Amino acid sequence: MIPALTDHLGYWLRLVSNHVSHRFARLLDAKGVTVAEWVVLRELHDVPSLAPSRLAERMGMTRGAISKLADRLIAKSLVDRQDNPDDGRGHSLALTPAGRRLVPALARLADANDAACFKSLTPRERASIEAAMRKIVAARGLKNIPTT
Amino acid sequence: MIPALTDHLGYWLRLVSNHVSHRFARLLDAKGVTVAEWVVLRELHDVPSLAPSRLAERMGMTRGAISKLADRLIAKSLVDRQDNPDDGRGHSLALTPAGRRLVPALARLADANDAACFKSLTPRERASIEAAMRKIVAARGLKNIPTT
DNA sequence: TCAATATAGTTGACAAGGAAACTATAGCGA
DNA sequence: TCGCTATAGTTTCCTTGTCAACTATATTGA
Numbered sequence: 583m584i585p586a587l588t589d590h591l592g593y594w595l596r597l598v599s600n601h602v603s604h605r606f607a608r609l610l611d612a613k614g615v616t617v618a619e620w621v622v623l624r625e626l627h628d629v630p631s632l633a634p635s636r637l638a639e640r641m642g643m644t645r646g647a648i649s650k651l652a653d654r655l656i657a658k659s660l661v662d663r664q665d666n667p668d669d670g671r672g673h674s675l676a677l678t679p680a681g682r683r684l685v686p687a688l689a690r691l692a693d694a695n696d697a698a699c700f701k702s703l704t705p706r707e708r709a710s711i712e713a714a715m716r717k718i719v720a721a722r723g724l725k726n727i728p729t730t
Numbered sequence: 731m732i733p734a735l736t737d738h739l740g741y742w743l744r745l746v747s748n749h750v751s752h753r754f755a756r757l758l759d760a761k762g763v764t765v766a767e768w769v770v771l772r773e774l775h776d777v778p779s780l781a782p783s784r785l786a787e788r789m790g791m792t793r794g795a796i797s798k799l800a801d802r803l804i805a806k807s808l809v810d811r812q813d814n815p816d817d818g819r820g821h822s823l824a825l826t827p828a829g830r831r832l833v834p835a836l837a838r839l840a841d842a843n844d845a846a847c848f849k850s851l852t853p854r855e856r857a858s859i860e861a862a863m864r865k866i867v868a869a870r871g872l873k874n875i876p877t878t
Numbered sequence: 879t880c881a882a883t884a885t886a887g888t889t890g891a892c893a894a895g896g897a898a899a900c901t902a903t904a905g906c907g908a
Numbered sequence: 909t910c911g912c913t914a915t916a917g918t919t920t921c922c923t924t925g926t927c928a929a930c931t932a933t934a935t936t937g938a
Contacts, residue, residue: 586772591848598872634917635917646896646897672915693738699739700739702865702868711859797888798924798925818933882937885932885934887932890927893927897922899920904916
């Protein structure tokens with residue numbers, strides 16, 4: 583007997599995770615930003631600047647993808663790219679003032695999306711799911727995984 | 731204060747879900763099949779045939795995507811497309827014998843992937859996560875959600 | 879009956895990421 | 909010191925999805 587798609591926990595995780603991400607993408611769209619762009623803005627918010635390679639590691643994306651993502655954010659004047667004076671190869675990425683100003687509103691959307699998507703779960707359930715996910719992340723040695 | 735990315739349950743779900751899907755994709759790659767193609771094969775396995783539109787609904791993809799996905803599966807001789815004799819607009823998709831023969835091996839990969847990814851959880855934990863995901867699916871009226 | 883509309887499927891333009899090749903610079907070691 | 913190798917970033921090509929326009933066929937109702 584062939585197992586059903588729904589027999590796999592991965593199926594349910596993917597179903598819900600994709601829903602949450604798509605819903606968030608629609609919210610962000612009103613601000614003219616994608617999910618990947620939000621993640622970059624959030625990562626850059628707490629640091630003075632970050633090298634594209636470091637960002638790629640943190641986000642689990644290739645350097646090529648980060649290069650293009652940075653291009654798009656620069657085109658939107660949300661991020662600034664500078665040469666690294668200490669290393670002729672390196673760049674550094676940082677928020678522009680406009681990028682920084684945008685972050686709080688995006689964070690509110692992230693909060694709202696999470697709350698709406700998981701409101702049918704009790705706080706206990708939410709906590710135990712987070713704990714389980716963290717356990718998997720630890721057990722499988724995940725750092726960060728591609729968005730796609 | 732701006733919430734961290736990790737403050738959202740959606741973040742953890744996405745991290746784990748993407749890892750599980752990517753790992754599965756790598757396993758399937760050895761059989762020359764993508765995750766989306768596996769889903770089509772599995773959907774077609776239990777029915778005599780299915781219209782592309784119905785498949786699009788079940789998989790949460792657009793008709794355009796299904797059209798191209800079917801093209802690829804037909805090129806691999808895993809799926810067959812026929813005109814619907816009752817409706818000049820409609821087609822029907824069905825597994826070829828080769829497609830049907832491939833399914834059990836792919837199903838074993840799906841089982842193995844799920845087992846490996848979630849082995850750090852107890853059966854109780856796995857069951858409660860599935861229940862929580864089903865609750866969200868019900869509460870939010872999800873049918874099926876885009877893969878991407 | 880037949881025009882208006884709805885549905886099935888395909889196609890083309892575009893988006894966004896991965897892989898690998900490529901350029902430039904750093905840094906190590908004989 | 910100089911050549912080898914490693915690292916930083918960019919770019920090109922490929923994949924796979926969406927969206928919207930398009931063709932063809934069905935269906936509906938005045």
